[in-house]
Amino acid sequence: MQAGTSSGFAFCLFSATFLFLLSISTYSLDLNKFINMSVDIRLAKSRVVGLDVYHGDDPGNIVTPGDIITADTGFMRGHGTYMSEDCLHSSVAGMVERVNKLVSVRPLKTRYNGEIGDVVIGRIIEVSQKKWRVETHSRMDSILMLSSVNLPGGELRRRSEEDEKMMRNYLKEGDLISAEVQNVMSDGCLSLHTRSLKYGKLGQGTLVKVSPSLVLRRKTHFHNLPVGASIILGNNGYIWICPTEHVEAGETGGYETNLQPVSRSEREAIARLRNCVLALADQNVLLFDTSILYTFEASQKYAVKDILKPEVILEVVDLVQQRLELEGS
Amino acid sequence: MADVDLSEPEKVYILHSVQENLREDGRGCEDFRHMEVETGLISNTNGSARVRLASTDVLVGIKVQLTPVDPKKPNVGRIEFFLDCSANATPAFEGRGGEGLASEITAMLTRSYSCFSAIDYTSLCLLPGQQCWLLYIDILLLECGGNLFDAVSIAVKAALFNLRIPNVTMTKDEGGIELDVSDDPFDFKRLDVSGAPVIVTVNKIGHQHVVDASEKEEACSLAKVMLGITEKGTVTAMKKEGSGSLDSESISEMIESAKNVGIELNKCLLNILKEEEAKIEEPVGFLR
Numbered sequence: 001m002q003a004g005t006s007s008g009f010a011f012c013l014f015s016a017t018f019l020f021l022l023s024i025s026t027y028s029l030d031l032n033k034f035i036n037m038s039v040d041i042r043l044a045k046s047r048v049v050g051l052d053v054y055h056g057d058d059p060g061n062i063v064t065p066g067d068i069i070t071a072d073t074g075f076m077r078g079h080g081t082y083m084s085e086d087c088l089h090s091s092v093a094g095m096v097e098r099v100n101k102l103v104s105v106r107p108l109k110t111r112y113n114g115e116i117g118d119v120v121i122g123r124i125i126e127v128s129q130k131k132w133r134v135e136t137h138s139r140m141d142s143i144l145m146l147s148s149v150n151l152p153g154g155e156l157r158r159r160s161e162e163d164e165k166m167m168r169n170y171l172k173e174g175d176l177i178s179a180e181v182q183n184v185m186s187d188g189c190l191s192l193h194t195r196s197l198k199y200g201k202l203g204q205g206t207l208v209k210v211s212p213s214l215v216l217r218r219k220t221h222f223h224n225l226p227v228g229a230s231i232i233l234g235n236n237g238y239i240w241i242c243p244t245e246h247v248e249a250g251e252t253g254g255y256e257t258n259l260q261p262v263s264r265s266e267r268e269a270i271a272r273l274r275n276c277v278l279a280l281a282d283q284n285v286l287l288f289d290t291s292i293l294y295t296f297e298a299s300q301k302y303a304v305k306d307i308l309k310p311e312v313i314l315e316v317v318d319l320v321q322q323r324l325e326l327e328g329s
Numbered sequence: 330m331a332d333v334d335l336s337e338p339e340k341v342y343i344l345h346s347v348q349e350n351l352r353e354d355g356r357g358c359e360d361f362r363h364m365e366v367e368t369g370l371i372s373n374t375n376g377s378a379r380v381r382l383a384s385t386d387v388l389v390g391i392k393v394q395l396t397p398v399d400p401k402k403p404n405v406g407r408i409e410f411f412l413d414c415s416a417n418a419t420p421a422f423e424g425r426g427g428e429g430l431a432s433e434i435t436a437m438l439t440r441s442y443s444c445f446s447a448i449d450y451t452s453l454c455l456l457p458g459q460q461c462w463l464l465y466i467d468i469l470l471l472e473c474g475g476n477l478f479d480a481v482s483i484a485v486k487a488a489l490f491n492l493r494i495p496n497v498t499m500t501k502d503e504g505g506i507e508l509d510v511s512d513d514p515f516d517f518k519r520l521d522v523s524g525a526p527v528i529v530t531v532n533k534i535g536h537q538h539v540v541d542a543s544e545k546e547e548a549c550s551l552a553k554v555m556l557g558i559t560e561k562g563t564v565t566a567m568k569k570e571g572s573g574s575l576d577s578e579s580i581s582e583m584i585e586s587a588k589n590v591g592i593e594l595n596k597c598l599l600n601i602l603k604e605e606e607a608k609i610e611e612p613v614g615f616l617r
Contacts, residue, residue, distance in 0.1 A: 038359050039593045041483075041601045044367035044379070044613045123334065174334040204342040206353055257338045261345045271346075271355040304355025308383075309363055 040309075047310060061097075063090040069103060078104025079113075094213070108284070112138045112212040112236035114190040118181045119221040121207065121238035122192065124171050130164060132171055134179070137212065137236045140189040144171075148182060148193035150200065176202040178232050178240065198222060202232075203257045205242025206274050210281035212237035216288040223289045227296055228269040233287060241273050268304060272296060275307035276316075283317040294320045333548045343549045347534040353545065359586055361541040361594070364483070366601060368491035370612040376492030379614075380484035383543070384474030386418075387481050389466065389488040393495070395508065396463040398454065406453020406461040408442060410435040412468040412481070419473055427470070434468075434481055441482070441526045441557025441566035448489065449521055455497055460508060462494060475544040478555055482528035483598060489525055490602045493517035526557035526565045527594050529587040533575060538583050540590050554583050558591025560599070 063069060069081060069088045077083055080092040081103060090096070094107035114120070114136070122134035122142060132144040146159050146167060171177065178199050179192040194200050212235065221233045224244050232240040243266040262270075276295040280287055298319040299307050306312050335343075343353060350357050362383040371377035374390035381387075399407065412435050414427025421427070442448070454461040466488065468481055496516045498509045511517075532542040532550035539546060542553075551573025557566035564584065569575065575583075 038590055039361045039597045040363040041366055041597045043601060043605050044365045045608065045610050047365065175336045204338045259338060259341045262342065264349055264351065267346055267349060267351055271351065271353060275354060305360060308354060
């Protein structure tokens with residue numbers, strides 16, 4: 001505890017001088033606000049708003065429920081739309097997307113619609129007979145069957161009654177897991193599996209929840225970022241950020257959790273990543289490894305806790321969007 | 330409160346991060362998340378305020394009413410708190426689900442405002458022994474993101490600052506005194522809130538304590554102390570909650586940091602409210 005306080009003090013000194021330099025060189029916010037950050041109250045009236053995409057001159061392809069998308073009958077009805085009086089209407093608020101003749105609306109805010117093969121992060125909420133119930137921000141609770149997990153030690157065998165009794169020892173209520181969607185049942189309930197060493201129980205780290213529509217579908221959703229932390233971008237909008245070496249240890253299926261303290265530098269990287277992900281989500285920017293890394297880099301000139309402030313979020317995300325546009329991705 | 334279920338390693342992670350004075354979101358132990366305040370946004374109340382603290386969202390409206398005085402305290406006005414937990418915040422509040430939390434918060438508010446220096450209760454009395462103002466303070470909890478007590482108390486103080494009590498003219502006629510409440514919206518008096526307390530909740534996590542805990546941190550904390558703190562640093566109320574025990578040394582440490590934060594909170598809040606008053610703009614409300 002002694003060491004903790006002294007290092008904390010050193011850090012304060014460091015950040016104070018750092019911010020001092022910053023305030024005279026690059027940024028014109030007053031110094032007091034940064035050093036005495038314990039309390040920060042502001043007015044709703046003075047809130048900075050980003051580019052108003054919804055009320056601008058050109059609303060683009062954003063629709064609200066009931067809006068007419070097209071009166072042309074040559075299109076096919078996709079997700080988030082309905083036919084009424086020979087017009088195609090939107091049933092959700094979101095962006096219109098078109099693939100050839102198929103028109104669909106991708107909602108801005110939604111529950112997770114699972115698809116087979118998706119990587120998800122979920123929390124165990126119930127242990128029942130031969131299966132776990134998992135919360136995955138889906139409309140219904142997902143299910144993880146005892147037969148679709150790798151038992152500790154990577155054993156592959158028939159699940160005996162013993163295993164059934166030991167279920168709570170493997171995964172108990174509150175535990176977080178990463179898994180893959182194995183099947184979507186007829187009622188929309190997802191069945192998950194963790195039969196690969198990269199899936200399984202998660203250890204120390206931070207869970208961030210964002211809208212599922214913000215997570216870009218990619219070939220891989222597990223990233224070891226070169227900033228000292230790993231990130232799992234669940235398709236269900238749950239994002240797991242953890243120290244890198246713990247992921248390697250977790251390759252055994254993650255049943256033995258490492259409860260050793262995480263080093264300060266890793267902790268800082270994780271906290272920064274967390275705030276960066278939230279900043280991107282706040283501005284409705286798609287989340288994938290590049291966008292997150294760029295935000296991480298753009299945020300370097302701010303202290304970690306300052307990335308929670310709206311004006312900093314705007315500035316950082318704006319930089320990232322420009323950079324992404326430049327690179328055409 | 331909506332219970333967040335955390336796994337063991339997550340709790341350990343939060344515990345260590347508090348120990349390191351570098352919390353999950355990069356804050357130190359005594360840092361508040363940033364907050365947004367707006368007053369006067371509900372036109373059919375005498376005073377209103379909305380506070381957003383991260384994702385905690387609180388709306389407060391105050392209505393005043395003339396009422397006979399309490400015979401035990403003939404010279405003072407009264408205030409009454411009522412809190413409604415909207416089921417929008419969490420499904421657990423549906424039906425009677427939020428009542429326990431509501432009574433806890435209102436009890437704490439009543440306690441911290443029962444101190445006589447909190448607001449000038451005598452100014453709320455119109456005719457000693459007969460008529461006084463009764464302030465109905467209605468609080469609506471719209472979203473929970475941790476640290477409800479503090480957010481609610483800040484919103485209440487902001488609404489009290491915004492409160493416009495109509496002036497009353499008294500005319501004597503045969504039989505008694507007639508009270509006439511002014512209809513003119515610009516004929517009002519204000520309440521002095523410089524002594525009004527805000528609640529600061531200090532959560533004990535491991536060996537350290539934190540202010541403004543997020544929901545996850547609240548789930549890791551075994552004991553917390555809530556204190557009503559005025560601008561001068563006076564403690565008007567104190568309450569301990571949670572199953573964990575605290576030794577006297579850590580309690581005094583927690584009171585000390587609550588005091589520091591509380592003084593700063595009060596100052597900041599009053600400054601920002603005065604700043605808002607100077608501006609004449611359309612209320613922002615919920616449409617942005």
